[in-house]
Amino acid sequence: MTSNDAAVTSVPEVVTKDRVVIRFAGDSGDGMQLTGDRFTSETATFGNDLSTLPNFPAEIRAPAGTLPGVSSFQLHFANYDILTPGDRPDVLVAMNPAALKANIADLPHGGVLIVNTDEFTKRNLTKVGYAQNPLEDDSLADFQVHPVAMATLTRGALEETGLSKKDAERAKNMFALGLLSWMYHRPHESTERFLREKFARKPDIAEANILAFRAGHAYGETTEAFAVTYEVAPAKLAPGTYRQITGNTAMSYGIVAAGRVTGLPVFLGAYPITPASDILHELSKHKAFGVTTFQAEDEIAGVGAALGASFGGVLGVTATSGPGIALKAETIGLAVALELPLLVIDVQRGGPSTGLPTKTEQADLLQAMFGRNGEAPLPIIAPQSPGDCFHAAVEAAAMAVKYRTPVMVLSDGALANGSEPWKVPDADTLQPIDPGFATEPNAPDGSGEFWPYLRDPETLARPWAVPGTPGLEHRIGGLEKADGRGSISYDPDNHDRMMRLRQAKIDGIEVPDLQVDDPTGDAELLVVGWGSTYGPIVAGARRVRGLGHRVATAQIRNLNPLPANLGQVLRSYKTVLVPEMNLGQLVLLLRARYLVDAKSYTKVSGLPFKAEELQDVFLDYLTGTHPNTSTTTNGAPMTGAQA
Amino acid sequence: MSTDLGLPSIGGLDLVPHTEDKQTAKDFTSDQEVRWCPGCGDYAVLAAVRSFLPTLGIKRENTVFVSGIGCSSRFPYYLNTYGMHSIHGRAPAIATGLATSREDLSVWVVTGDGDALSIGGNHLIHALRRNVNLKILLFNNRIYGLTKGQYSPTSEVGKVTKSTPMGSVDHPFNPISLALGAEASFIGRALDSDRKGLTEVLAAAAAHRGSALVEIFQDCPIFNDGSFDLLRKPETKEQRLIAVRHGEPIVFGPEDDRYAVVRDGFALKVARAAEVDAADIVVHDQESHELAFALSRLSDQNLDHTVTGIFRNVDRTTYDDAARAQLQQAKDKAPNADLQTLLNGRDTWTIAG
């Protein structure tokens, strides 16, 4: 694309592209997440479809300039609907040697590399094991390298402001943002407004950042270092009003909306944990909607307080990640026994134990299904994109209230922090849910008593009688209760019946049929996913279809109960493949439940699948070359990620 | 930034609907058969609570008892109020959610020494620190009853039990000192068998706005028989029991042999009343944190001297009132909070059909 001729003209050539992937990489202290966020906002406002992948270390400030301290933000944007944050960047912005070293392997041949040369000092190079400055040898000859002294240029632009050298240099990320915004013709009003608001209390810092941002823009425009700029036209998405949203924000809005549709106040009990904390932060801003947030002393108290609130006739919600869900297990089991509504949000992250706090994984499925003592079934919903977290939360709350049960929503790190354009739902079209509190004694024997475990014959839900209702005073608890009457019961037959009733209630929950995307209607390979793998699975499928192959895809949103038509769907394909970011949890369930020989493809690297990677896996299956050599302990043929 | 919410100081039950109807202990008695061992101290406490609740004049349906796990945690089943028998140690957390969401309820927690001080220690101290409007009845029998007789976090050192055949080696908690350390705004103590003293403490706890911890020395005749006998037997109790009352000098003992509590450096000690200057006798001040702490240290596990009554009773903004006030503030500021506006956010774009 770049030609030497172009480099000598003063007006750069404008190249039109369908899609672009940019990765900003720097030190944790360089503000790469903010830079990425801003570029995303500009891109969203411009009307491109987009998908993002923030990737940052668990340490708040890992030692500066080291490989573990590298933080990056990848953004994929296009003039059509895209599904993943992109596999490999077209453009890599490296703010220091560590960022270059950690990311250069992903940059394809001929890719654009923009480097902040100021950080390429001998000391910083040695820190990450560069014996020689890669900018000075020919190790980067494969790429279109743009060395830019960003810190120096930023400092120069801010000379007049009187800021210290150090403070001035801190704005270099905005310089990089300005430069990229120029390169891709992004609108920049929203960034300037954002900076003014963010630093409202420090107007000089706001102005400095804006100056740096403009300086980056001007640098692109006036120097002749860049021969081309790029245009990516707005995407033609379905008509409607759009905004950009992350999964955690969408989940929080879903919880607020759930309060509205049920007419109930919302009580969130939560303990700070990555990456679920943002839900606590977001909801704490929405008290005007009747949302109480309680930062508990621990995970157990978070869910306990939420359950106590539910007992009081409020929509109790708890949100957690990683080991937090293990700590809550006993209380969730109590909620199963009490048969009270409770919303449990699990933003899955890398495990076991503390694992990889800031990385994504899907390894809590079996815990969500079975991770409580005794038979303790509960419904599970897994959103499949950041925006879908909104709908998952609303559906889960409606289910919890209708069936008087805890419901678990399985998000994950990729959904929680990833963002996409979101077609904003029309609040007026959200279906209202009547909590249907009990108001009258209900004993079938006409005694005028209240029986807390007398079930609705249709839903099998028990009545929700809240304190303050005269005549319905009753006691519930974790001890087994007599069917109907609800007093303590150790009767063997009663226990067996109650166990089956609780299971039947969950099994009987209405969930929509599984939708299969099989454009030609005669595919032999069905790829089944759940949760955040939706994007890469569909993107991978599009690619193999583009190569002339037939493949069907289906994403299971309701993991418990499973869609009624699932067994029939699975049996109607010659090969069923289940890619998961765990060691084969859904596949285990599907094989056990439906006796189908579903195949498994798994990867647990802390990063989402790439479309290219899944394309290759699908192709292997389609062409019959897949090396099914090893087998998991659960009997499913296993293939790991290729290195 | 600290926020003075300037909340008016109100009583513990002021927001709970009252009733003019005459209520009796029977109204508060459920149809469940009480199943504690014969002679268990829990019976006396249950009887005291059943006859005390009607005196509050609040609607029965607005009364909730939440318990954890243990013998005493069966309590809610025996009261005809709303109740939840929850899981081990978690009752204060569950009750916090309930009390914060419902200002119109009188919320009580029933717990034991194992439930509150061992598995649930964290929830107890945080409930006290936050000063949630909860009344916590801590049945302290210094043993695990329901699991059949292991030593508890309040058992004396050297306790020989099923799990400690050579005697326990760990030092016990002093629940009153612990609660004071946790910033409790109300702390009282009574003996299970002392109906009058217990009812007095319960009444003050109910009237207090905020967390109230009431430690009840409770006899477990099955696994720790006679553990508080020194405080019950007429021949020993008078020299040991020190019933304190706000504003009154702390004196006790038989009429002919009175004792007084006097200062001893930073601590307190017991002296013969006849041998001290009347002016040196400590006057109980339920608002003094320091005095309450010193009083809690008079009573060691050997029960040499045991203070009963109200150690501490101070006014402090409650968590639940403050949380509700913030909610109200936010609602006043945005009375028409619009969901669609929230969903739209600041930057939207439209794709035409």
Ligand code: SF4
């Ligand atoms: S074991 Fe002890 S505390 Fe438990 S019911 Fe029996 S006597 Fe009471």
